[in-house]
Amino acid sequence: MTGIVDDFKNAFRKQNNGLVQIILINVVIFLVMITLFWIFKAADKREYFMSLEENLYLPGDIKKFLFHPWTLITYFFVHSLEGPFHILFNMLFLYWFGKLIDEYLGSRRLVNLYILGGIAGGISYLILANLIPGFSNSRLLGASGAVYAVVVGAATLMPNYTFFLFLLGPVKIKYIAGFYVITSYISLAVNGENMGGNIAHLGGALMGFLFITQLNNGNDLGRPISRFLEWVKGLFQSKPKMKVTYRSTTTVTTKATSPTYSGTPDDDEIDAILDKINRSGYESLTKEEKQKLFRASQKN
The missing domain is CATH 1.20.1540.10 (Rhomboid-like)
Structure with a gap:
């Protein structure tokens, strides 16, 4: 229980x-x-x-x-x-x-x-x-x-x-x-x-x-x-206590990455994804592969 x-x-x-x-x-x-x-x-x-x-x-x-x-x-x-x-x-x-x-x-x-x-x-x-x-x-x-x-x-x-x-x-x-x-x-x-x-x-x-x-x-x-x-x-959330912080003047450049796929998948990519689904199921796909599949379905 x-x-x-x-x-x-x-x-x-x-x-x-x-x-x-x-x-x-x-x-x-x-x-x-x-x-x-x-x-x-x-x-x-x-x-x-x-x-x-x-x-x-x-x-x-x-x-x-x-x-x-x-x-x-x-x-x-x-x-x-x-x-x-x-x-x-x-x-x-x-x-x-x-x-x-x-x-x-x-x-x-x-x-x-x-x-x-x-x-x-x-x-x-x-x-x-x-x-x-x-x-x-x-x-x-x-x-x-x-x-x-x-x-x-x-x-x-x-x-x-x-x-x-x-x-x-x-x-x-x-x-x-x-x-x-x-x-x-x-x-x-x-x-x-x-x-x-x-x-x-x-x-x-x-x-x-x-x-x-x-x-x-x-x-x-x-x-x-x-x-x-x-x-x-x-x-229902407690407010965080106020903290004093000191910022460094050093500038750090970071490169943002995103899993969002915005391109147009070709037939070979879609075939590979479908083969993966047949082998391991839909849940085995990465988020990018799912988005490629979604974009392909929008073309049909």
Whole structure:
């Protein structure tokens, strides 16, 4: 048990580990919610658990939301307790597609995209809930909108990247993302099934597309999120003591090195990289080789 706790602490101490941290937060909250549900049920205090839900789930009623504005954030870290599949599929898709965002854009932008996707999904839900009579009595929970943002963001960034799917073989991720977006749209427009969830999916998907396209144009939509998180992080960090230092007048010239690859790989380089993947797997590639593979996929 001590080893598990230490691993958990290390996951949050480790730098640039946003993907694992998001998954851990979701899983821990899910387990805590299940535990509290059974405790309150056994104590015949179900109303206490319902009160907790009201402070975590996003309400469709705009008046209730104005008194619980934090639910625009908390709802996409809380999942349905009716079964494990809701959180299981969300976390699997987050991991598969989030790894690509993390690898090519970094942990910070992955976290920003996840949060922006969840917010966009929540706002889309609030708008729909208050446009349709009687629908404002519903509530929204789950990370699906945030996950859709990551899925569509990865597909926008690397549309020709290929996943090997069971029984289907190699499939480009732009088709995987397109399938899920179209499925949510059809469910919303035709069946009217899970309207709140599906509009949140589409809102998150739109944010994923806008985040990457704007980033390619030099505009980082996640910058305000980064600044806010840095501010929050600073609240829990002790300020270093003031030290007096003396600077030398000697000028030292250093040569900066960067692993970022900006050239255009030729066919021989790509063939060599693909051979390495076949021999040792994708994880064996260096960051430069991964960036070469990414640039090659953008040419196709």
